Amino acid sequence: MSDASGPVLAADGTPLKRSLARALRAQKIRAFLLIAPLLIFILVTFIFPIGEMLFRSVENKIVSETLPQTVIELQEWDFKSGEAPDEPVFKALAEDLQIAIEAKKHTKLGSRLNYEQTGIASLFRKSGRKISKWELSEITDFRAEFEDLDKKWLNADIWRTIQAYSNPVTAGYFLASVDRENTPDGIQRVPEDERIYIKLFVRTIIMSLVITGSCILLGYPIAWLLANLPMRTANVLMILVLLPFWTSLLVRTSAWKVLLQNQGVINETLVWLGIIADDGRLALINNATGTIIAMTHILLPFMILPLYSVMKTIPPSYLRAAKSLGATNWTAFWRVYFPQSVPGIGAGSILVFILAIGYYITPELVGGTKGVFISNRIAYHISSSLNWGLAAALGAILLVLVLALYWLYDRIVGIDNVKLG
Amino acid sequence: MSLPVYASTGQRIWYYSFRVICALIFAFLIIPILVIIPLSFNAQDFFTFTPEMLRLDPAGFSTKHYQDFFTNQDWQRPLKNSFIIAPLATIISVSLGTLAAVGLSQSHVPFRGTIMAILISPMIVPLIISATGMFFFYSKIGFFMEDTLGMSKGLVGYIKVILAHAALGIPFVIITVTATLVGFDRSLTRAAANLGASPGRTFFKVQMPLILPGVISGGLFAFITSFDEVVVVLFVGSAAQKTLPWQMFTGLREQISPTILAVATVLVAISIVLLTTVELLRRRSERLRGMTPG
Numbered sequence: 001m002s003d004a005s006g007p008v009l010a011a012d013g014t015p016l017k018r019s020l021a022r023a024l025r026a027q028k029i030r031a032f033l034l035i036a037p038l039l040i041f042i043l044v045t046f047i048f049p050i051g052e053m054l055f056r057s058v059e060n061k062i063v064s065e066t067l068p069q070t071v072i073e074l075q076e077w078d079f080k081s082g083e084a085p086d087e088p089v090f091k092a093l094a095e096d097l098q099i100a101i102e103a104k105k106h107t108k109l110g111s112r113l114n115y116e117q118t119g120i121a122s123l124f125r126k127s128g129r130k131i132s133k134w135e136l137s138e139i140t141d142f143r144a145e146f147e148d149l150d151k152k153w154l155n156a157d158i159w160r161t162i163q164a165y166s167n168p169v170t171a172g173y174f175l176a177s178v179d180r181e182n183t184p185d186g187i188q189r190v191p192e193d194e195r196i197y198i199k200l201f202v203r204t205i206i207m208s209l210v211i212t213g214s215c216i217l218l219g220y221p222i223a224w225l226l227a228n229l230p231m232r233t234a235n236v237l238m239i240l241v242l243l244p245f246w247t248s249l250l251v252r253t254s255a256w257k258v259l260l261q262n263q264g265v266i267n268e269t270l271v272w273l274g275i276i277a278d279d280g281r282l283a284l285i286n287n288a289t290g291t292i293i294a295m296t297h298i299l300l301p302f303m304i305l306p307l308y309s310v311m312k313t314i315p316p317s318y319l320r321a322a323k324s325l326g327a328t329n330w331t332a333f334w335r336v337y338f339p340q341s342v343p344g345i346g347a348g349s350i351l352v353f354i355l356a357i358g359y360y361i362t363p364e365l366v367g368g369t370k371g372v373f374i375s376n377r378i379a380y381h382i383s384s385s386l387n388w389g390l391a392a393a394l395g396a397i398l399l400v401l402v403l404a405l406y407w408l409y410d411r412i413v414g415i416d417n418v419k420l421g
Numbered sequence: 422m423s424l425p426v427y428a429s430t431g432q433r434i435w436y437y438s439f440r441v442i443c444a445l446i447f448a449f450l451i452i453p454i455l456v457i458i459p460l461s462f463n464a465q466d467f468f469t470f471t472p473e474m475l476r477l478d479p480a481g482f483s484t485k486h487y488q489d490f491f492t493n494q495d496w497q498r499p500l501k502n503s504f505i506i507a508p509l510a511t512i513i514s515v516s517l518g519t520l521a522a523v524g525l526s527q528s529h530v531p532f533r534g535t536i537m538a539i540l541i542s543p544m545i546v547p548l549i550i551s552a553t554g555m556f557f558f559y560s561k562i563g564f565f566m567e568d569t570l571g572m573s574k575g576l577v578g579y580i581k582v583i584l585a586h587a588a589l590g591i592p593f594v595i596i597t598v599t600a601t602l603v604g605f606d607r608s609l610t611r612a613a614a615n616l617g618a619s620p621g622r623t624f625f626k627v628q629m630p631l632i633l634p635g636v637i638s639g640g641l642f643a644f645i646t647s648f649d650e651v652v653v654v655l656f657v658g659s660a661a662q663k664t665l666p667w668q669m670f671t672g673l674r675e676q677i678s679p680t681i682l683a684v685a686t687v688l689v690a691i692s693i694v695l696l697t698t699v700e701l702l703r704r705r706s707e708r709l710r711g712m713t714p715g
Binding site: 024027028030031032033034035037038039041042043045046047048049050051052053054056218221222225237239240241242243244246247248249250251252253254255256257258259261263264265268297300301329354357358359360361364365375378379382383391392395398399402403406410 | 432435439442443446447449450451453454456457460467468469470517518520521523524525527528529530531536538539540542543545546547548549550551553554555556557558559584585587588591645648649651652656666669670673674681682685688689692693695696699700
């Protein structure tokens with residue numbers, strides 16, 4: 001034991017500490033090499049594309065790229081004068097536009113600016129045809145020439161819009177997605193009849209809450225029954241919960257379409273039973289009711305499964321103990337059982353709410369116009385109106401909402417504890 | 422749980438009414454799925470029960486919607502596409518996902534929480550946002566593959582959809598395989614290594630057979646995710662890659678034909694098969710790991 005003061009050595013003579021550290025490092029590298037292919041795949045094909053898409057919500061290079069000279073000349077101009085800018089700006093615009101028309105970019109710019117001020121698209125399109133034929137060196141008074149083309153070119157509002165959006169970055173899409181616009185007098189709400197997005201966000205949230213609420217209401221008794229029945233019976237009944245869970249979303253949505261429509265099974269049965277008159281059929285589809293019924297059905301298993309796994313861990317003897325101490329059935333349930341099942345309600349609710357808030361297919365098919373969600377609006381802007389910036393801004397808001405809830409879920413339940421089937 | 426002999430009238434009433442409530446909720450869960458099965462045998466082109474069907478008159482029933490499904494090219498092409506895309510996407514998800522899950526289950530992984538969050542994210546991000554992001558990304562990739570690499574348009578279309586679906590299926594593989602690895606006895610791999618097996622051999626001969634149930638059920642989840650997916654394929658794919666859910670989606674939107682109900686019935690049958698497989702696997706896995714069968 002004479003050399004006990006020296007470092008402990010491994011078999012090959014290196015100090016044990018260093019040897020262990022090396023082994024640990026090798027283990028970390030091996031683990032990382034196993035994870036790397038997937039991590040890179042997800043980062044490249046999923047995370048970055050979404051980031052890039054979200055960047056479109058603030059990106060606004062089109063004005064400064066299509067009209068580079070005009071943007072520089074326009075910096076001096078003060079829109080408060082109420083007058084159109086001076087000659088150099090018009091000259092720059094004519095030069096820029098001729099290049100843009102050559103590259104067929106001017107209509108794109110027109111439709112971009114049209115999101116901010118209606119009428120600009122047609123102004124650009126109409127003027128574009130004539131400007132392309134101008135001989136720039138022969139023109140002395142550009143301002144008059146533009147006035148000749150269209151009186152609107154002397155409208156200060158048009159110039160203000162161009163100036164306001166000459167920055168390569170804009171908050172315009174985000175303002176639009178909360179029903180605000182950037183006017184000469186600062187940020188203001190858009191006119192009453194154009195305010196749709198806040199209403200849509202509120203509706204999406206309220207309907208998701210209603211769906212979550214009805215899932216709790218329907219899921220709680222089922223989960224309780226499954227958790228307290230003998231294992232054999234519970235397993236059989238569990239199939240009734242798992243089968244809808246495994247059935248295609250489209251199948252369930254089409255089933256509800258069949259059931260809920262005006263001539264559908266539910267209405268026919270009610271008329272046949274004489275509960276409602278033939279001309280008083282219930283409007284169950286293409287409205288909010290349809291969306292809520294169908295989505296409650298689709299998301300119910302996501303509530304029952306977490307509730308069940310929490311209730312499974314509550315010892316039934318607690319209830320018996322409470323009762324033997326003199327509690328009524330209700331008191332025993334409410335003061336003893338229910339508080340212990342709250343984590344399950346929390347987990348299930350957040351899961352259902354996260355899924356509900358981003359739903360697209362079901363509201364699209366059974367929601368009509370009154371039962372659609374914010375997702376449907378995003379899809380509309382991507383595929384029909386082609387206002388990608390606004391779609392990205394709406395998507396960013398939705399994503400932030402969902403990620404906040406996900407964070408909450410992770411804090412309460414832990415993402416490692418998610419169980420499937 | 423059963424009613425004691427000394428229960429009061431009130432307790433009896435509550436006991437039975439609770440059973441009735443539960444029965445009604447179970448009915449709500451299962452009837453919408455069952456109701457489409459008889460409707461798919463409707464002899465008329467209606468989405469509802471005809472008087473003949475209610476009288477159980479054989480003339481009210483026919484298999485014509487099934488014949489349409491199995492002969493009409495509008496349905497056969499999507500069916501074929503679905504069976505091309507879903508298995509390939511599943512293979513990618515399962516192979517990459519299993520490797521990563523094994524890596525994640527090692528004892529010292531830096532940034533484990535962050536990596537896990539990133540890998541799970543395709544399940545959390547609303548589909549419409551994933552679809553939009555992928556739409557822009559894969560259209561660029563598509564141009565690159567067609568123009569620079571000179572690949573054919575059809576092939577590029579399939580590659581795009583398969584990769585997009587693989588990303589969506591990965592969280593399910595990660596979750597199920599990590600869950601199986603929780604109960605995994607590390608001394609088994611150490612014993613194998615000690616006896617001279619290479620890491621690859623240890624993995625395939627010792628670890629893999631034990632975590633196989635988790636891998637398979639993860640694969641089935643990935644398969645059903647891709648097989649059932651509409652939004653992403655709508656955005657990323659083109660008409661040549663039309664899948665079964667896509668065709669159903671357009672069909673439901675435009676109310677074309679009750680063939681949809683026949684397709685739906687076939688899909689319900691497929692999901693029953695998948696459900697049974699997953700349940701059997703889960704029980705086997707729990708038995709293998711010495712847990713009480715659920």
